[in-house]
Amino acid sequence: MQAFFTPAFARLRERFLTPLELGRHRIRNRVFVAPMAGVTDRPFRLLCKRLGADYAVGEMAASNALLWATEKTSRRINHDGEPSPKAVQIAGADPDMMGQAARFNIDRGAEVIDINMGCPAKKVCHKAAGSALMRDEALVRAILESVVRAAEGTGVPVTLKMRTGWSAAERNAVQLAQMAESIGVAMVTVHGRTREDKYMGAAEYDTIAAVKQAVGIPVVANGDIDSAQKAAEVLAITGADAVMIGRAGQGNPSLYASVYHYLRTGELRAPPSEEQIAGWLHEHLLDHYAFHGEYSGVRSARKHIGWTLRGLPGAKVFRERIHAAQTAEAQLHTVDEFFAQFSQPQRQAA
16 A cells, blocks of 8 residues: 555545435445536446446536527436436526526436536636636625525535636635535535646645535545546545546546545556457447437547547557548447457467
8 A cells, every 4th residue: 555545544535435425315436527528428427337436427518598408408418317316517607597507407307416616618717607706706605595596405416616716816715615515515526726727737735625624515626636546645635525537537437446446445456458448438439329429429439539549559540540430330340440459369369
């Protein structure tokens, strides 16, 4: 075990390995899948859950009712057949719209409503939504109250994902977390960067630790967690109740279960074999095509394939062939052909 598995961390680890209560849900694996636009659609969430993650938040969905019937938003809030808890993230800057969006999604089967105050994207922040909201604490209060009120009596918990603040000079995550708890928010996730940082530089965890000390509700640490050892380190620094992993899970969906295994046993799990990767990628692509349709599915699958092949021998040449494939059948055949080079008979023949 690493040096940070101290007696103090052992006590923290014991709590970490106890299922987390979120409303009526008991989440066994406290290594969460972060919401990522264009990534955490239903097929990806199902893949992560099949491979061992218990909790995955869907892509950010607009609170504007005019967009609910659009194909893009309909897909983002589609949780059909997904194991509980089904978590929908909503974004917007109008309290009434956010409340209506919460109720709309609850009526459609959402089991957790997550409020986005963490997205740093310009197209979101220019509408005063996402992490831009952190500059207006009065508006934050109005939104939290509206969403919590909309979920009242349904048994659906409301959670909040935010950053440490708007800028290094305006870190107010502690104050907002305390506000959220007083209003009835059930859990807070903090990404260890300000909005100004976007995804640059290194995440800092002192603010997350301060949030954990300031509130009694579960606090989730997010930002730059890319390995089992880093997850343990972040838990030791922050005292958080769970960790949330985003970009490091792209193309590596077994990471969530691997982190949990390490925190549970103190031992690193062997990385998946090429045969195992080929198996889950094949299943994921079939699900992806069925969900998005062939034309859109082939194009949106390219990034998932690229992430998965990253670092494997010969991936660069095959990536060009995969990008040239225009049908689901051709793309899937090319992927299967790539992984065939790792099969045991071929290895023995070589």
